[in-house]
Amino acid sequence: MAFFEQHIHPKPTTFLSKYIFSYDHKVIGKQFLWYGILFLLIGGLMALMIRWTLAYPGQPFPMFGSFLFPETGGAVPPDTYAMLFTMHGTIMIFYAITPILIGAFGNFCIPLMIGARDMAFPLLNMLSFHLAVVSGLFLMASLFTPLGAAAGGWTSYPTLSTLIGSPGVGQTLWSMAIFVLGISSTMGAVNYITTIITLRAPGMGYFDMPLTVWGLGLTAVLNAIFLPVLGAGVLLLVFDRVFGTTFFLAGAAATSGSGDPVLFQHVFWIFGHPEVYILILPAWGIVSDLLSFFARKPAFGAKATALSMTSITILSTLVYGHHMFTTQMSPLLTQTFMTLTMTISIPSAIFFANWLGTLWKGSIRLHSPMLFSMGVVFVFGLGGLTGLYLGTVTTDLYLHDTYFVVGHFHYTMAASVLLGGFAAIYFWMPKMFGTLMNEFWAKVHFWITMMGLNGVFFGMMLVGYAGMHRRLYNPFVYDFLEKLIPMNMFITWSAIIMGLAQIIFVVNFVHAVFFKKEKASDNPWEVGTLEWEIPSPAPHYNFKEIPVVKCGPHEYGNPNLPAGKDFQFQTEELA
Amino acid sequence: MTTMTANDLKNEQGRAQANKVAMVFLFVSFSMLFATLFLGYAVFRLTATDWPPTNLQALPLAGPFVSTICVGLSSLCYFLSQKNKAYSQLLMHLSTLFCALFLGTQFTLWSDLKELGIFANTGIFGSIIYGFTWIHAAHMVMALISLLWVDFRMIFKGAKELDTLTGKNVGSFLHFLGVIWLIMFVTIFLI
Numbered sequence: 001m002a003f004f005e006q007h008i009h010p011k012p013t014t015f016l017s018k019y020i021f022s023y024d025h026k027v028i029g030k031q032f033l034w035y036g037i038l039f040l041l042i043g044g045l046m047a048l049m050i051r052w053t054l055a056y057p058g059q060p061f062p063m064f065g066s067f068l069f070p071e072t073g074g075a076v077p078p079d080t081y082a083m084l085f086t087m088h089g090t091i092m093i094f095y096a097i098t099p100i101l102i103g104a105f106g107n108f109c110i111p112l113m114i115g116a117r118d119m120a121f122p123l124l125n126m127l128s129f130h131l132a133v134v135s136g137l138f139l140m141a142s143l144f145t146p147l148g149a150a151a152g153g154w155t156s157y158p159t160l161s162t163l164i165g166s167p168g169v170g171q172t173l174w175s176m177a178i179f180v181l182g183i184s185s186t187m188g189a190v191n192y193i194t195t196i197i198t199l200r201a202p203g204m205g206y207f208d209m210p211l212t213v214w215g216l217g218l219t220a221v222l223n224a225i226f227l228p229v230l231g232a233g234v235l236l237l238v239f240d241r242v243f244g245t246t247f248f249l250a251g252a253a254a255t256s257g258s259g260d261p262v263l264f265q266h267v268f269w270i271f272g273h274p275e276v277y278i279l280i281l282p283a284w285g286i287v288s289d290l291l292s293f294f295a296r297k298p299a300f301g302a303k304a305t306a307l308s309m310t311s312i313t314i315l316s317t318l319v320y321g322h323h324m325f326t327t328q329m330s331p332l333l334t335q336t337f338m339t340l341t342m343t344i345s346i347p348s349a350i351f352f353a354n355w356l357g358t359l360w361k362g363s364i365r366l367h368s369p370m371l372f373s374m375g376v377v378f379v380f381g382l383g384g385l386t387g388l389y390l391g392t393v394t395t396d397l398y399l400h401d402t403y404f405v406v407g408h409f410h411y412t413m414a415a416s417v418l419l420g421g422f423a424a425i426y427f428w429m430p431k432m433f434g435t436l437m438n439e440f441w442a443k444v445h446f447w448i449t450m451m452g453l454n455g456v457f458f459g460m461m462l463v464g465y466a467g468m469h470r471r472l473y474n475p476f477v478y479d480f481l482e483k484l485i486p487m488n489m490f491i492t493w494s495a496i497i498m499g500l501a502q503i504i505f506v507v508n509f510v511h512a513v514f515f516k517k518e519k520a521s522d523n524p525w526e527v528g529t530l531e532w533e534i535p536s537p538a539p540h541y542n543f544k545e546i547p548v549v550k551c552g553p554h555e556y557g558n559p560n561l562p563a564g565k566d567f568q569f570q571t572e573e574l575a
Numbered sequence: 576m577t578t579m580t581a582n583d584l585k586n587e588q589g590r591a592q593a594n595k596v597a598m599v600f601l602f603v604s605f606s607m608l609f610a611t612l613f614l615g616y617a618v619f620r621l622t623a624t625d626w627p628p629t630n631l632q633a634l635p636l637a638g639p640f641v642s643t644i645c646v647g648l649s650s651l652c653y654f655l656s657q658k659n660k661a662y663s664q665l666l667m668h669l670s671t672l673f674c675a676l677f678l679g680t681q682f683t684l685w686s687d688l689k690e691l692g693i694f695a696n697t698g699i700f701g702s703i704i705y706g707f708t709w710i711h712a713a714h715m716v717m718a719l720i721s722l723l724w725v726d727f728r729m730i731f732k733g734a735k736e737l738d739t740l741t742g743k744n745v746g747s748f749l750h751f752l753g754v755i756w757l758i759m760f761v762t763i764f765l766i
Contacts, residue, residue: 004585004589004590186604189600191597198592198596224604225603228604228608229607231608232607232608233611236612239702239706243705245696245706246698247615247702258698259699267614267615
């Protein structure tokens with residue numbers, strides 16, 4: 001229930017107040033969206049360079065390889081390769097997926113879906129974005145430093161990330177970028193949580209909130225709790241690099257009394273495993289809603305889905321050790337972490353079954369947001385199931401650090417989240433920009449992306465199962481991996497096809513935002529949540545009158561509805 | 576004179592409520608940052624054969640003790656200024672002064688450590704003392720800036736500034752940092 005009613009702010013008139021220093025959650029959401037898409041393209045390009053190197057080792061990268069790497073005739077050099085996979089992982093996780101799913105849709109959707117006029121702290125919200133920009137600049141600046149960017153992997157384990165492994169300033173800038181981004185995300189998280197708790201429209205209980213808001217809210221809780229853990233870790237790493245402390249240096253590297261490199265791994269994964277759920281919970285929430293909206297029936301077991309997501313959030317804090325089975329952990333601990341990891345399957349299976357229950361016998365409308373949502377169901381199913389092998393000690397010892405791990409986490413963290421993000425963009429496009437994207441090209445985008453990403457990530461799992469290690473510049477110097485070159489070529493071409501498909505999206509998106517004349521109606525998808533009761537695009541004040549909520553977000557097929565209408569607005573009361 | 580309507584009152588109470596929720600989660604975040612540091616410290620301390628390492632002298636206690644007194648007095652003065660409106664201005668000045676003194680004593684501590692031959696790069700022992708005190712001091716600098724802001728505004732607005740949300744938040748932050756310092760004093764310097 002709303003604790004207070006926010007005032008309607010005057011409409012911003014100048015360019016600066018409207019686009020740069022805007023307090024409006026919708027504008028900040030769009031800023032995060034553009035920011036995320038920009039980094040998605042940079043990270044995607046890096047992925048193509050990595051893939052090219054693995055398919056055609058030593059051969060020049062097409063088109064602009066000779067411009068980027070003139071000293072090797074256009075081929076990616078080994079040290080640059082290490083920077084590429086480090087920066088690719090960092091950019092995609094922290095600077096692409098996080099801003100799009102959490103920054104853009106968290107900002108845009110939360111106030112609109114709970115019936116608020118803005119976030120609880122609009123100034124904090126604006127500062128959160130500006131800090132994210134500062135962080136992005138730090139990270140990109142590291143690419144232009146004398147010894148190049150960070151090259152110790154996105155996990156930045158010491159000693160790879162200390163001055164011994166990475167002597168240049170790039171790794172220091174990486175650590176500072178992550179620290180600043182952590183502050184930005186924590187500010188956002190506190191804002192999201194407060195907004196959800198205190199600004200829900202009158203009549204809206206927690207279970208009347210759309211599952212999108214549940215996902216975003218739980219993500220914010222995890223962010224507020226665990227980002228400072230990573231913050232502490234990278235801060236100490238900066239101290240080690242800049243002031244000569246020895247928190248993560250051991251043996252002869254530390255002058256007197258040793259630090260512990262493995263301690264960083266603990267700190268990293270205490271944050272890192274919840275981070276997986278930080279990324280995926282918003283996508284789960286969005287998909288849970290969209291499946292119901294486009295199956296034209298109530299979300300099956302919506303309360304159970306919300307509670308399952310909550311259980312997963314809690315359990316995600318207890319399982320980080322499964323990332324460290326190979327660090328000589330005691331068998332008692334490995335078995336404990338394994339058991340706890342397996343426990344997550346229970347709530348995961350519940351909400352996955354609920355997704356299928358929602359689809360079962362629905363009047364499915366295969367619009368683009370629904371296609372992408374069903375894509376999430378498929379890829380998350382595959383990614384989730386392959387996670388069982390990595391959560392089990394015996395199989396993990398064989399698969400650890402192979403491409404099987406890369407394929408698995410790309411299915412869960414990249415494919416699921418990316419498809420969920422696309423679903424969200426296609427779905428909320430009318431409310432964000434007032435237009436709909438072209439449906440035909442959206443569907444073409446979906447099918448090519450779907451084929452491409454499965455070729456890439458399933459292929460990765462196959463070569464990983466065959467023993468191909470990750471992070472090797474040229475794995476084919478080993479005889480037993482030579483036969484995997486054709487498979488790697490297939491993966492690379494799948495990645496190129498997937499990359500090219502994104503051009504369709506970019507053109508469609510830019511056309512819809514800047515050039516499309518035809519405006520979308522207020523409720524083109526015929527959905528009952530609060531944001532679809534206001535004009536498209538959403539006005540700067542959101543709601544002239546704060547709505548009073550009478551029912552849940554997934555009310556479909558009520559026999560008391562008037563003829564020709566199968567959905568109920570959340571403010572409607574039917575007999 | 577403007578009168579407050581029932582709706583205004585409800586909104587004001589609502590904002591206060593939102594503020595409380597935000598501060599709770601903010602303190603959870605800050606606590607996790609310091610908890611991570613203490614976790615690392617516990618690992619090093621519990622697995623060390625000698626603490627402090629045999630070639631190093633025991634830490635000086637006088638400086639950190641004075642720091643503890645300063646941060647405690649700063650917190651106490653802030654608390655009393657919120658309770659005692661008649662002396663609130665004076666107590667607020669004292670709170671700011673003690674906070675500044677705390678930071679001064681930290682510089683003294685770092686200087687004493689250097690004289691003892693303990694530097695940031697003197698193994699894990701020096702790393703922990705410098706690293707932890709730096710991070711805490713950085714937070715105390717934020718607290719001092721906030722105190723100066725409230726103090727400055729009190730010159731114009733009087734004691735009621737302490738009842739604003741900013742006034743309450745600054746107080747909570749100061750008390751929080753006081754508790755963190757107390758834990759650091761006991762675990763790093765005393766035992």
